[in-house]
Structure formats: C-alpha cells, structure tokens
Amino acid sequence: MDYSPPTSDSREQGTRAGTQHERVETLIFDDPSEMAHRVARRIATLIEERQAVGKNAVLGLPTGSTPIGVYQELIRMHEEENLDFSNVVTFNLDEYYPIDPESLQSYHRFMDENLFNHVNIPEENIHIPRGDIPPDEVDRHCVEYEHAIEKAGGIDLMLLGIGRSGHVGFNEPGSSNDTRTRSVILDEITRKDAASDFFGEENVPQEAITMGVGTILDCDEIVLMATGEHKAPIVKKAVEEPPTHEVTASYLQEHPNATFYIDRAAAGELTREKTPWRVRNVDWTKKKVKRAVTWLSKKVDKPIPRLEASDYYKHQLHSLVHRYDHVDDLAREIFEDLRQRITYRENLISDERVIVFSPHPDDDVISMGGMLDKLVSNGNDISVAYMTNGSVAVFDADVRRYLRFLDLSGEALGLTSDQLDDFHARRKEIESFLAEKEPGAVDLPEVQTLKAHIRYGEAIAGIEVMGLDESDAEFLDMPFYKTGRVRKDPISDADVDVVYDLLTDVEPTHIFVAGDLSDPHGTHRMCYKAIKEALEKYNQEAVGPSGDGVPEEDDRPDSSRPEPLVWLYRGAWQEWPIHEADVFVPLSKADLDRKVEAIFKHESQKDRAMFPGAYDEREFWERARDRNRGTADMLNGLGLPEFYAAEAFVRTYDMP
Structure with missing residues (x-):
C-alpha cells in the first residue's frame, strides 16, 4: 500500500505560484x-x-x-x-x-x-x-x-x-x-x-x-x-x-x-482564485478572461463597453490588455459572449425528453421555477424526479394539522363508524408519541410516511402552477435519506440504481441537476454524487465504438440512445457567478410571480422552515426572488439588456 503524503508534483498546481498573500x-x-x-x-x-x-x-x-x-x-x-x-x-x-x-x-x-x-x-x-x-x-x-x-x-x-x-x-x-x-x-x-x-x-x-x-x-x-x-x-x-x-x-x-x-x-x-492576475502570470483561458473583465466592470462600476485601458492598468491587468490590439476588442469579445448566453423561451429546448432532478421536494421550483415554466410551455416531455422525501424537514405541528383535517372529514369521505373509531385510536397514539418525543428523536415509521406525503402533496401542487400534474412527478425516495435523522447514510449502489433505472426508463435528452453543493445538510452533494455515478454507467452503455471523451453538442456518440445534456442549476444557497454561467434565462415580473406562487405551495417550508441554513435568514422564496433579481441587475450593470429577473445555468456533458 502506498500511503505516502502528496509530493510537490501531485499537489494542486496553484500551491507553487500566486500564494504570496497566504x-x-x-x-x-x-x-x-x-x-x-x-x-x-x-x-x-x-x-x-x-x-x-x-x-x-x-x-x-x-x-x-x-x-x-x-x-x-x-x-x-x-x-x-x-x-x-x-x-x-x-x-x-x-x-x-x-x-x-x-x-x-x-x-x-x-x-x-x-x-x-x-x-x-x-x-x-x-x-x-x-x-x-x-x-x-x-x-x-x-x-x-x-x-x-x-x-x-x-x-x-x-x-x-x-x-x-x-x-x-x-x-x-x-x-x-x-x-x-x-x-x-x-x-x-x-x-x-x-x-x-x-x-x-x-x-x-x-x-x-x-x-x-x-x-x-x-x-x-x-x-x-x-x-x-x-x-x-x-x-x-x-x-x-x-x-x-x-x-x-x-x-x-x-x-x-x-x-x-x-x-x-x-x-x-x-x-x-478570485483575482489571480494580482499575484502571478495568468494563462488567459476564455473563462479567466471573462472572469477578469466582469470583475473589473463591477469593481470600477462601468458597463463592459465603457471600460478604458487605464481601468485595466490600474487593476494589474496589463498582461490581459497586451493580448489584444485594442481594449475595445477585448470588451466587445466578452460583451458579445455574455449577450449570446441570454436565451429567450423560443430559443430554449422544445419537444424533448427532460428529467428535472430535485434533491428535496421544493428545489425544482426554488432554483429553476422560471426555466421549468418555459420548458412546459415549449411542449417538452418532463419528469420531475424528487430524490428524497424531505420528511425530516416537516414540523410535528403539520402532522397534527393533517390528522385533525382527516378526523373532521372522515364522514365526508365515507368512512364507517368502525373505520372512524380505528382512526381516532391511531391518531391518539401518534399525538401521544409526538407530545413525548425528544427534539431530534427518530419518528415512528408511520409518522415519517405522513411527513413524506405532506411534502409529496406540496410538490405536486407546486408543479401544477407550471402546468404539470401528478403524473409528471417521480418520487424516488432514495435509500440513503431514509434514516429518520438529519445525518444520512452514505450513497450506496442502491441509490445509484434508483437514478439509473429512471434514466433507462425515460431516456432523456436533457437532465437538470442541482449544482449548489453547499446546503447545510449535505443532501444536494449526495444526490449529485448518485446522479453522476448513475449517468456515467448510463452513458458508458450508450457510447459507440469511438467514445473518446466528452462530446460536443453536435458530436454525440453514435448510439440509438442519446447522451443527455446536463444543465446544472443553483439558487437555494447561491447562484452561478456571471462568468461561469452558460445560459441566462430572462424572467418577467409575471414569470417571477408565478415562480414564487409555486414555492408558496410548499406550505410546510413557508414562514419557518426546519432547515433554513444558518447564514441566510430569508425565506426560500425571498432568496429565489432576490437572487434572480440580483442576476438581472448584474447583467444590467455589465451593459447588457435590462430584465426584471433571470436564472443562470451551466451546461455540460461531463459532471465535474
């Protein structure tokens, strides 16, 4: 076994250059x-x-x-x-x-x-x-x-x-x-x-x-x-x-x-990482050029087309300027790159098979509700796959509320006297358990199921706002999540198989995956891992004889089953930086209002969510609104068209 510590050659390249501030x-x-x-x-x-x-x-x-x-x-x-x-x-x-x-x-x-x-x-x-x-x-x-x-x-x-x-x-x-x-x-x-x-x-x-x-x-x-x-x-x-x-x-x-x-x-x-040109010679890739120019535009509070040579020189960007005949050429290149990434509904995918993977039963509408709305309008065949049941995030009071509703509605639902008596007895047992339960204790299996069904019902109500219905929802109920506790089991082959089975059943041409991996409970990161492993297995079976790496969009493997394009979304915990995003989807006020309406359908997470995260006191609908408005404001500040709001996405065939 080789357990030797990493050598200087195997360490991350940046540790040998640009570290004078560290x-x-x-x-x-x-x-x-x-x-x-x-x-x-x-x-x-x-x-x-x-x-x-x-x-x-x-x-x-x-x-x-x-x-x-x-x-x-x-x-x-x-x-x-x-x-x-x-x-x-x-x-x-x-x-x-x-x-x-x-x-x-x-x-x-x-x-x-x-x-x-x-x-x-x-x-x-x-x-x-x-x-x-x-x-x-x-x-x-x-x-x-x-x-x-x-x-x-x-x-x-x-x-x-x-x-x-x-x-x-x-x-x-x-x-x-x-x-x-x-x-x-x-x-x-x-x-x-x-x-x-x-x-x-x-x-x-x-x-x-x-x-x-x-x-x-x-x-x-x-x-x-x-x-x-x-x-x-x-x-x-x-x-x-x-x-x-x-x-x-x-x-x-x-x-x-x-x-x-x-x-x-x-x-x-x-x-x-943030401003590498200040500490070392930079290999100016296209992404780094875009990062530098958007950073400079924000730093000096000027739209990209108005940046002058002196702005670059004052902020240690000499080496970037010297790559171009004129700074106007540099500004135009980046400006046009960003402008062409603004994608209106009519230019989005249509009549395709799409899976939207949602780690929790509300991440879909929180993070990409605007995109989902437009995908529905474009006639795509959409499956929204809720990867976990979200039961651990439901308050006990919500269970009591639904039990009370069922109790009051028993006769209206046609329950017999014996059925009502059985329900009353079981309700009493459940409420007694909830009253005596210690904070964080594992719920009874039936309570976990009730909480999961509360989340499922809210998820269906959310996508109904977008024009979908319960037949478009897939509740994967992945095994790693079902501990009844905040801490989950590691991702196993069983979790990967659940995702793989859905991929083989739907054979999507596009999939949407949560790329915000900083959620405090780690569920997004674990779901990402399961999708990545399942997709690798799925694509290996689809790749033809010449499968020699990551294909371009117009150079997919020769196979009867397409390799799906992956769209990474964010929004619940942070948004994609402008320089990283591949697609910006503009939202009107009506679009954003409809997205917020869909988020509101998740009543158990409204007003006071169980796990809001410690570093952001806003409700999830407020975060989504503010981030989407913020993305639009940043685009406007760069000199691009002014929109009411916007969502950002990264597209890839190779999940990092």
Missing part, C-alpha cells in the same frame, strides 16, 4: 473526494510509520460533515487494504454540554457511527470529552483530558474543520492562543449552525467542552479541511489576514506544520 500552506482540490482521499492517506502513512517503530499514532479528531469522507476512506482502507488501527490513540476535539453520549447529536455517537465501530481502535485508546458529568466535575475533567494527552506523548496529527465564525473546535471568537481544554459558552453563529441537528436553535446546548487553541497548536502536525462556498469568506480571513482572536483558525499561521486542505468552492475568495 500566510499558511494551502492546498486546493477540484474534487472534495480527492481531498478526503489525500488526508486519509496522510493519516494512514502516520499510522504505519509509528507501527514500524513500535509506537502509537496519536490523532486529534473532529466531527461534522467535512471529515466524514476521510473517515469513510479510512474505513475502506481498513476493510479492503488491511490498514491496522490497533496502535491508534484518539482524542476528540469537543463535545456539547450537557448531553447524553447516546443522544443523536452527541459526538460520542457520531464517532462510533462514522469511524470507531468500523475499525479496530482499542476502546481504551478512544478519548472524547464527556458531556454527561455533573457541573462541579467539569473543570477536573478538563484537566484530566489534558493530562491524558500528555501521557499519550502529545497529538501527532490534528484534523480540524472550521466554523463560519472562524472557530476550530469550539474555540469561539475571543479565544486566545494559549487556551487549554475547558468549558465554553457557544457563540450565536455556532448555535445557528447546529440548529438543524437539534431540530431548532432553542434545543442546542449553550455550552460545550473543547480542546483549547494552545492544545491544538502543541500538536506535531495540523490539517484543516473546508468545503463549500459558504466557507470561502472565513477561509480567506484565516489564510490571508494576520492572526487574531476573532478568527481562531488564523492562529494556525503560527504553527510550523499546518496545512489547509480546501475545495475549489471554499477557496473562492482567496486572492489567487
């Missing part, structure tokens, strides 16, 4: 799974190095969605490649307080389910702060935790995530760099981020026990991982700005062996 080594990955693989390989190397000299490997471990990929890869190495964990000692970063170790939200349970139950780490080697000890024992427990780390010889490798406030562990803003394991009061942002796990911010503990920043900095090696667009602003502060107690992750700059492993989305605000 105060800590930072590696950027296009694929989060490759990032997880690299980190897991580094951990495996450490384990085997220690085994070779008869020593333990002491690991500091985090929880959360970011490290799950690492844990899954370590489990795979253990099961398939005989990676031995018998010499591993672990110390977890933190735990909520107070909390029972068996609670669904406990980090003890998280670690058991995601790592410890699947590898051979001796139980006596596992250390996690206790959240179930009396208050008067907390201080002593924290001191003993520090002593246990010292007795183990210190931590060899610490794996970290980063919170939106910049915390590592639960070291909230204000923590100094010499703090040790201790009890802390949780920051408001941290509690908002945890609200989905606890089914409401009011249920999140106000305190936690955490390793201190000083404890973390004493580790021999530190690896911090971050994924998603929502982490980009705080990653920039932690990497490029001086160390400060307001962003405790920035203290890692003081460590001689700390590395940030981040995906391309989380790197989006770094200077070398």
Whole structure:
C-alpha cells in the first residue's frame, strides 16, 4: 500500500505560484473526494510509520460533515487494504454540554457511527470529552483530558474543520492562543449552525467542552479541511489576514506544520482564485478572461463597453490588455459572449425528453421555477424526479394539522363508524408519541410516511402552477435519506440504481441537476454524487465504438440512445457567478410571480422552515426572488439588456 503524503508534483498546481498573500500552506482540490482521499492517506502513512517503530499514532479528531469522507476512506482502507488501527490513540476535539453520549447529536455517537465501530481502535485508546458529568466535575475533567494527552506523548496529527465564525473546535471568537481544554459558552453563529441537528436553535446546548487553541497548536502536525462556498469568506480571513482572536483558525499561521486542505468552492475568495492576475502570470483561458473583465466592470462600476485601458492598468491587468490590439476588442469579445448566453423561451429546448432532478421536494421550483415554466410551455416531455422525501424537514405541528383535517372529514369521505373509531385510536397514539418525543428523536415509521406525503402533496401542487400534474412527478425516495435523522447514510449502489433505472426508463435528452453543493445538510452533494455515478454507467452503455471523451453538442456518440445534456442549476444557497454561467434565462415580473406562487405551495417550508441554513435568514422564496433579481441587475450593470429577473445555468456533458 502506498500511503505516502502528496509530493510537490501531485499537489494542486496553484500551491507553487500566486500564494504570496497566504500566510499558511494551502492546498486546493477540484474534487472534495480527492481531498478526503489525500488526508486519509496522510493519516494512514502516520499510522504505519509509528507501527514500524513500535509506537502509537496519536490523532486529534473532529466531527461534522467535512471529515466524514476521510473517515469513510479510512474505513475502506481498513476493510479492503488491511490498514491496522490497533496502535491508534484518539482524542476528540469537543463535545456539547450537557448531553447524553447516546443522544443523536452527541459526538460520542457520531464517532462510533462514522469511524470507531468500523475499525479496530482499542476502546481504551478512544478519548472524547464527556458531556454527561455533573457541573462541579467539569473543570477536573478538563484537566484530566489534558493530562491524558500528555501521557499519550502529545497529538501527532490534528484534523480540524472550521466554523463560519472562524472557530476550530469550539474555540469561539475571543479565544486566545494559549487556551487549554475547558468549558465554553457557544457563540450565536455556532448555535445557528447546529440548529438543524437539534431540530431548532432553542434545543442546542449553550455550552460545550473543547480542546483549547494552545492544545491544538502543541500538536506535531495540523490539517484543516473546508468545503463549500459558504466557507470561502472565513477561509480567506484565516489564510490571508494576520492572526487574531476573532478568527481562531488564523492562529494556525503560527504553527510550523499546518496545512489547509480546501475545495475549489471554499477557496473562492482567496486572492489567487478570485483575482489571480494580482499575484502571478495568468494563462488567459476564455473563462479567466471573462472572469477578469466582469470583475473589473463591477469593481470600477462601468458597463463592459465603457471600460478604458487605464481601468485595466490600474487593476494589474496589463498582461490581459497586451493580448489584444485594442481594449475595445477585448470588451466587445466578452460583451458579445455574455449577450449570446441570454436565451429567450423560443430559443430554449422544445419537444424533448427532460428529467428535472430535485434533491428535496421544493428545489425544482426554488432554483429553476422560471426555466421549468418555459420548458412546459415549449411542449417538452418532463419528469420531475424528487430524490428524497424531505420528511425530516416537516414540523410535528403539520402532522397534527393533517390528522385533525382527516378526523373532521372522515364522514365526508365515507368512512364507517368502525373505520372512524380505528382512526381516532391511531391518531391518539401518534399525538401521544409526538407530545413525548425528544427534539431530534427518530419518528415512528408511520409518522415519517405522513411527513413524506405532506411534502409529496406540496410538490405536486407546486408543479401544477407550471402546468404539470401528478403524473409528471417521480418520487424516488432514495435509500440513503431514509434514516429518520438529519445525518444520512452514505450513497450506496442502491441509490445509484434508483437514478439509473429512471434514466433507462425515460431516456432523456436533457437532465437538470442541482449544482449548489453547499446546503447545510449535505443532501444536494449526495444526490449529485448518485446522479453522476448513475449517468456515467448510463452513458458508458450508450457510447459507440469511438467514445473518446466528452462530446460536443453536435458530436454525440453514435448510439440509438442519446447522451443527455446536463444543465446544472443553483439558487437555494447561491447562484452561478456571471462568468461561469452558460445560459441566462430572462424572467418577467409575471414569470417571477408565478415562480414564487409555486414555492408558496410548499406550505410546510413557508414562514419557518426546519432547515433554513444558518447564514441566510430569508425565506426560500425571498432568496429565489432576490437572487434572480440580483442576476438581472448584474447583467444590467455589465451593459447588457435590462430584465426584471433571470436564472443562470451551466451546461455540460461531463459532471465535474
């Protein structure tokens, strides 16, 4: 087995150029799974190095969605490649307080389910702060935790995530760099981020026990991982700005062996990613040229056709200007490129077979309601595939409301007296369960089904606004989601098969896929993975003898079954940047009003959604409205036609 750390040649190319603004080594990955693989390989190397000299490997471990990929890869190495964990000692970063170790939200349970139950780490080697000890024992427990780390010889490798406030562990803003394991009061942002796990911010503990920043900095090696667009602003502060107690992750700059492993989305605000021309010579691809010109137009507040040579020179874009005979040629090229991407209804696809994949039962109308409306008008044969049932996001009060409706309507529906008596008894049992249920507890199977049916009914009502009906809805009910909990199972072959079966049944020429992968619960990312794997299998069967890569739209493989064009949409959590979008679909006020009406049909998510995300307090219909209006305003600011609103899409044959 080769578990050696990445060499300089195998690391992301940008780490060797344009990093002068970065105060800590930072590696950027296009694929989060490759990032997880690299980190897991580094951990495996450490384990085997220690085994070779008869020593333990002491690991500091985090929880959360970011490290799950690492844990899954370590489990795979253990099961398939005989990676031995018998010499591993672990110390977890933190735990909520107070909390029972068996609670669904406990980090003890998280670690058991995601790592410890699947590898051979001796139980006596596992250390996690206790959240179930009396208050008067907390201080002593924290001191003993520090002593246990010292007795183990210190931590060899610490794996970290980063919170939106910049915390590592639960070291909230204000923590100094010499703090040790201790009890802390949780920051408001941290509690908002945890609200989905606890089914409401009011249920999140106000305190936690955490390793201190000083404890973390004493580790021999530190690896911090971050994924998603929502982490980009705080990653920039932690990497490029001086160390400060307001962003405790920035203290890692003081460590001689700390590395940030981040995906391309989380790197989006770094200077070398956002404005690479300021820090290195740029290979001016068409996409980079477009990015630079649209950035400059916004920076100087001028439409693209009005940009002057001095504007480029003042913002370090000399090398771009020198590629053209005149800056007017540059401006015209980008302006026309963007203008031609504006696509009216009559130029959109028509009379085609289309699948719209919606991770949750409302993502279709939230993110591409305008496009869906126009696809229906163009006579396309559309299947809207709702990948998960969304049951975990339904409040108990909605179940009570529908049960009450059925109770009141029993006679009108023709139920007999015996049937009514049976229903009354079952309703009483369900309501008794709901009244006694702890926040976040798994629902009874029938309650999960009722909640799923509430979401299904709302989904059908939403697409009816667009002119579709229930025969156009496919409820895939994918297995990975059906845990009854916020945390889901990994994507399995069974999930991929569900998507593959739909593809083979419909044989679509176009599919629409959610490309916003920063949803707080990770469902969009998991659905994306299932579609990608199913589509790869589907396309391999369709490719003719000359299938030698990604085809152009007019050069599809010679097959009776077409390779579908993939349209990636966003909108629930962020929108495509102007320079990345391939298609802009203008929306009138009436179009946007109809889209909002469809979103309103999702009543269980209206006014107060279960999982709105911690970093955006607007309702989903407000986000959709504001993002669509914002896209239109940005196009107008570039000098392009003025629209009331617009949706943006990326088209591809090769899902990244």
